[in-house]
Amino acid sequence: MSGATADALERVADGVLRVPLRTQTLPPFTHTNAFVLASDGVGVVVDPGAGDATAVAALRAALDAADVTAPKGVLLTHTHPDHVGGVDALRSLWPDLQVWAPAAELGRCDSAWGAIGVRHGRRLTLGGAVLTLVGTPGHALDHVAVWWSAHRVLLAGDLVAGAGSIWVGVPDGDVSAYLASLERAAALDPVIVAPAHGPVRRDGATVLHEARRHRLAREASLLEALQDGPARIGALRARLYPDLPEAAFDLAERTLLAHLAKLMRELRVMHVGSDADGPYALA
Ligand SMILES: [Zn+2]
Missing domain, CATH: 1.10.10 (Arc Repressor Mutant, subunit A)
Incomplete structure (x- = not known):
């Protein structure tokens, strides 16, 4: 895949734009997918992982394409560096930008952001659209995914990857919580699962099932070794x-x-x- 293709803007669903940004993330990945969510000219940016000039231009292009003049806020699925690298750049463009982050990770946010903690079940309104945050810990200390039920789209953050697996390791990672989060996400029955790394998946149930199977296979091989x-x-x-x-x-x-x-x-x-x-x- 050429760099140009990998960095292209993708229209995932009506009002859902994927903006792959080059970040220092865990291999094999080279990009973090930021998303612009918009409805009725009101928009938010999810996981702006980079804030260099190329990244900012790509995010602005996505906001333009979604008819958003100034985003209402930035939502962080969690606070790993490859998800928050663009927050400062966006705040310097739009100083009133609200930042939302999972409640248990507020301590990891720059205090200058004035971030507001969010939890499972919190609703986010974009014009006439209502999105729901889904508590999905396991990969990070705390983590939220975004469920847009009208489109049956789940913005998965690092709950799953579009290809391969998501890292779950100590000290933040919790395998029990991770498996429960996969179940919680699967219960929504998403058609589209849009992860922070790798391609958008339009076989939502499958990608969640694969992630669960991968974790359980790892556990089985560990028990076998012991x-x-x-x-x-x-x-x-x-x-x-x-x-x-x-x-x-x-x-x-x-x-x-x-x-x-x-x-x-x-x-x-x-x-x-x-x-x-x-x-x-x-x-
Ligand atoms: Zn992460």
């Missing part, structure tokens, strides 16, 4: 991710630690060592 006896985190990582470059060891081990934390809460695994590296054993 059947051979207690193991330290490095050995588990080497077994479950045999071909990983060394640079990715830390992320992989933090994923496994998040899975182990879930299994320990469920009393299926125990920690039999003296530090976080383990060893871990089947309970």
